[in-house]
Amino acid sequence: MKEQGQQKRQCMRRFKKIITLTTGIYCSLMATWSAAEQEIDWQQAKQASSISMTNQQVELIKQKKLTAAMAWHGASPWISAVSRGASDTFEMLGINVVASTDAQFDPAKQVADLENITALKPNILLSLSVDGISTKQSYQKALQSGSQLMLLSNPIPGFVHGKDYVGIVTDDMFGMGKEAAISIRKAFGENAKIGMIFHDAQYFITNNRDDAFRKEIAKSKGLDIVIEKGFVKEHETSAIAAAMILQHPELDVIYVSWDAAAEGVIEALRSFGNRYIKVVTHDLGVNNLLDMAMHGNMLATISDRPYVIGATMAKLGALATLGESAPHFTLVPYDAVTHENIAEIWQHAFKAPLPKMLDLALKQ
Numbered sequence: 001m002k003e004q005g006q007q008k009r010q011c012m013r014r015f016k017k018i019i020t021l022t023t024g025i026y027c028s029l030m031a032t033w034s035a036a037e038q039e040i041d042w043q044q045a046k047q048a049s050s051i052s053m054t055n056q057q058v059e060l061i062k063q064k065k066l067t068a069a070m071a072w073h074g075a076s077p078w079i080s081a082v083s084r085g086a087s088d089t090f091e092m093l094g095i096n097v098v099a100s101t102d103a104q105f106d107p108a109k110q111v112a113d114l115e116n117i118t119a120l121k122p123n124i125l126l127s128l129s130v131d132g133i134s135t136k137q138s139y140q141k142a143l144q145s146g147s148q149l150m151l152l153s154n155p156i157p158g159f160v161h162g163k164d165y166v167g168i169v170t171d172d173m174f175g176m177g178k179e180a181a182i183s184i185r186k187a188f189g190e191n192a193k194i195g196m197i198f199h200d201a202q203y204f205i206t207n208n209r210d211d212a213f214r215k216e217i218a219k220s221k222g223l224d225i226v227i228e229k230g231f232v233k234e235h236e237t238s239a240i241a242a243a244m245i246l247q248h249p250e251l252d253v254i255y256v257s258w259d260a261a262a263e264g265v266i267e268a269l270r271s272f273g274n275r276y277i278k279v280v281t282h283d284l285g286v287n288n289l290l291d292m293a294m295h296g297n298m299l300a301t302i303s304d305r306p307y308v309i310g311a312t313m314a315k316l317g318a319l320a321t322l323g324e325s326a327p328h329f330t331l332v333p334y335d336a337v338t339h340e341n342i343a344e345i346w347q348h349a350f351k352a353p354l355p356k357m358l359d360l361a362l363k364q
Contacts (some may be wrong), residue, residue, distance in 0.1 A: 046327040048169070048312040053319065061318050062094035068317065069099040069122040069147075071113050073130045073154075078284075078306050081350040082152065085310025086126055086129040093318050098122055107134035114138035121145045124317035126310075128152035134161075140164075148320040150313045152338070153205065165328035169313045171304035173205045176334045177212025180280050181223070183300035184253055187278065190222035195244045195277075197209050197237055197265065199257040200230025206257050209282060213255060224279040231261065238264030245272055259285035259301060269297045284337065284349055286358060291338050293361040301337045307351040308332045 023250060053061075062256055072079050090097055098120045103110035107130045117125065118141050125147040129135050136156050143149060149165040159165055194217065197219050199206040217223050227248050228239045241254060241264065254277060256262040262281035266288060269277055278299035283290070285301075290300040309332050316326040334347045342362060344352050354362075 014307075016348070020358055031124070042174075042329070044327060045331055047172075048308055048330055048332045051142070051312055051315050051330060053315060057319065057322060058093060060322060064123075064321060066093075066123040067120070068124040068126065069097065069101075069117045069120060071099075071101050071103070071110065071117055071125065071127040073103050073110065073128045074105045075102040076351075077350065079128075081306035081352065082310035082313075084351060085307035085312075086314040087310075089311045089314035090318075093314070095124065095314075095318060105131050107131040108222040110135050110255065111138045114142055114219045118132040118142045118145050118147070123149055124148050124150065124185055124314075126150045126152065126313045126317060129154050129156055130154040148317050150184045150317040150320075150326075152309065152313060161328045162325060164318040167316055167328060167330060168335055169309050169316070169330045169332065170205065171309075172334055173208040173330040174212045174230040176282055176302045176304070177209035177214075178216040179302045179334060179336050180209070180213050180300070181216035181220075181253060183280055183338070184217070184255075185220060185223060186253055187299055188223070190220050191252050192223050192347060193248065194225045195224060195241075195248060195251045196225050196228040197240055197244075197254060197256045197261070198228060198230050199232075199261075201232050210257055231257075234261045235264065236293050237261045238268045241268035242271070245269070245274060245277065251277050253280060253299060254278075256281045259283040259288055262298070262301075266291055266297050284346070289337075289342055289346075289358055290361050292337075293342060294364065295339065295356060299338070302334055303337050303345055303349050304334050305332050305349050307349065309322075320344060 002015050016082055044157065070083060070086060075308060087097055101113035103113055110130045111134065114135060115138055125142055139149060151165050151168045155168060161167065184194065198210040217225055220264050227244055233238050233239055237256060244251065244254065245268065254265055256265050256279060259281050262279055269352060277297060280300050282302045284303045288298045288301065312332065313318050313339040314332055316330065320326060335348055337345045343354050
């Protein structure tokens, strides 16, 4: 038992500084997604599973000998999974990927990346914009060169669906928020005291996930959000959680808007030696999955499927070259992740082997 404890501590130390897989990807990039700026008919959104291609369409696309490029905002295992999904689909369609760039979260670099890509005149361009305002002109040049633009989550201000871009592929933010609440209900029944640490900024995806969580919790009389606190920066959550624990030691669970922000909450609980208050969040990060694997405070996280995101973007972009229209929004599936299904959901999300240290932790 002592040896196992040492191994667990070693796991946590080695992964302390690992960048989380999905990061606060939605949070650092979604400033242009304020609810006030969007008038979206979500009833028109489609599920990724509904996007299909006939054999005839596949053959027509292959005959075109198309090219594609991917201009990403940054690099992470999450975006690598998106790229794999897109690349595998492009290969199946006989489409040659001529460029894939990493803007390193720098709008100026993404502008340069887009200009270099535009010179290659790809038929299809997949992208997530770091800053839609700064990069807008560069995207317009790509459109003028003949590229069909597929967007990941982040819109370009002023761009019109069906004219300036084919469509947007994103996660089912409403379903994810609801599922986070359901995870609490499954663990605690109809009796739990909840602390909520929400994203206190106008960011489209996180706002909608948080709101969907609140609405689902409100349906249960015995599930009670006894305290809510907002945050803007991820590093703020540790102090917020510490204050919550002191003010409301009766808490059963704390909800946090996304995975990287939840790390500070886990840290605060450990500093108090509190093994009883559980945490629920969104997205997949290795640090918190390690805590979950070792039966720590992390109860559940709701994950989207980045590989499916990439594959869906590639399909819609290819269909656009045949003159086919795409939904304004296409939503990818999500999964509730608990200790029992970490390895399974990892495969659903990333289509990649489980990290060795996480695999080791699950076997302890």
